[in-house]
Amino acid sequence: MSGPDKIFAIGTVEVAPLCGILTVMTARALIAVALLFSAPVFAQTPDTASVKAQVLAADRALAASAARNGAAVFLRELQPGAAVLFPGQPILKGADGSRPAFLARYGGQSSYSWTPAHAVVSADGKLACTMGYSRFVNALDSVKSAKSGTYLTCWLKNKKGEWKVAGAQRADSPPKGSPFADSAVLPGAPHSPVASSGSNALAAAQEADSLFAMMGAEAAGPGPAFAKYAAEDGMLVGCDEFPRGPQVIAAAFKDYSPDRVIWWRPSREFGAGTGGLAFTVGNSTSGPRAGKTGPTIANKYFTVWRQEPDGRWLYIFDLGSSRPLN
Numbered sequence: 001m002s003g004p005d006k007i008f009a010i011g012t013v014e015v016a017p018l019c020g021i022l023t024v025m026t027a028r029a030l031i032a033v034a035l036l037f038s039a040p041v042f043a044q045t046p047d048t049a050s051v052k053a054q055v056l057a058a059d060r061a062l063a064a065s066a067a068r069n070g071a072a073v074f075l076r077e078l079q080p081g082a083a084v085l086f087p088g089q090p091i092l093k094g095a096d097g098s099r100p101a102f103l104a105r106y107g108g109q110s111s112y113s114w115t116p117a118h119a120v121v122s123a124d125g126k127l128a129c130t131m132g133y134s135r136f137v138n139a140l141d142s143v144k145s146a147k148s149g150t151y152l153t154c155w156l157k158n159k160k161g162e163w164k165v166a167g168a169q170r171a172d173s174p175p176k177g178s179p180f181a182d183s184a185v186l187p188g189a190p191h192s193p194v195a196s197s198g199s200n201a202l203a204a205a206q207e208a209d210s211l212f213a214m215m216g217a218e219a220a221g222p223g224p225a226f227a228k229y230a231a232e233d234g235m236l237v238g239c240d241e242f243p244r245g246p247q248v249i250a251a252a253f254k255d256y257s258p259d260r261v262i263w264w265r266p267s268r269e270f271g272a273g274t275g276g277l278a279f280t281v282g283n284s285t286s287g288p289r290a291g292k293t294g295p296t297i298a299n300k301y302f303t304v305w306r307q308e309p310d311g312r313w314l315y316i317f318d319l320g321s322s323r324p325l326n
Helices: 034-035 049-067 070-075 094-106 200-218 223-228 246-252
Strands: 009-010 014-015 077-086 111-119 126-139 147-157 165-173 230-236 260-266 273-274 275-286 297-307 312-324
Touching: 049 111, 049 126, 049 147, 049 165, 070 094, 070 126, 077 094, 077 200, 077 297, 126 165, 126 273, 126 275, 147 297, 147 312, 165 275, 165 297, 165 312, 200 223, 200 260, 200 273, 200 275, 200 297, 200 312, 223 230, 223 246, 230 246
Parallel strands: 077 165, 230 312
Antiparallel strands: 009 014, 009 312, 111 126, 126 147, 147 165, 260 275, 273 275, 275 297, 297 312
16 A cells, blocks of 8 residues: 555545555445435436537636636636535635635636536536646745646536536646646546436435445445446546546456545535436545554545436546545
């Protein structure tokens, strides 16, 4: 197992260099099952190019405005209860709750730019999530060099037809950037939902998240859980190579130490879901299992979920960042 100075976060997981080792865990009640399959599944019209184009255009416009007018522009596009996640901070809420820490990191002489590479949209066209690449120069660094990172932003359409940010995660300083960053493409990108069922998509996704975490605590380790809850096109997007699909993701865990575990659960205060698409966020703490020794590491995660035609909720994107331990 690598030392704590060589471990970084990818969503609900702790990853050693080159994404060779991952881990996950925590627990919620099994009452979740009723929510996961609460109504018949029915086919929806696949996402249209026009809806995806709208949200990608909104993301690009926000990036351009922030480049011209400063980091505070991003805060103006947040919904009041939006989840704001970036390295070194707890999960922050809305513009008021995130402004001081957000501007301390991204304002002033610092520079953060981003380019969307892909979007998924809900079957009802009300929720969308974009994934893309970022360039970050931190004014507090002794050596001012641009770092390549990734981000996830989920958007809700308001009554005026405007796309506003419901949640965002920035992983702006990974040890190694993605090889796809300069091309702004995402090979093997996941598709949008084509089915929707049940009356509360967010609650169903949160319960799936909790059951996923519970399975990760078992003696078999996190690999089987990550494989079971990954969509066929699901991706972990926090390292230079993006493990994709159940088999590849499971293989990334093959050397994970049985001495470690992660305690994790979704926050019921944040998230959004509709039309077969949802996102959840939460805190995680990884550390040694009972009777073992090793470092304790605090992270937070942002996971995008898609409902499958058979009613299951599976993740399609997962991304994390650090937070204070206490």
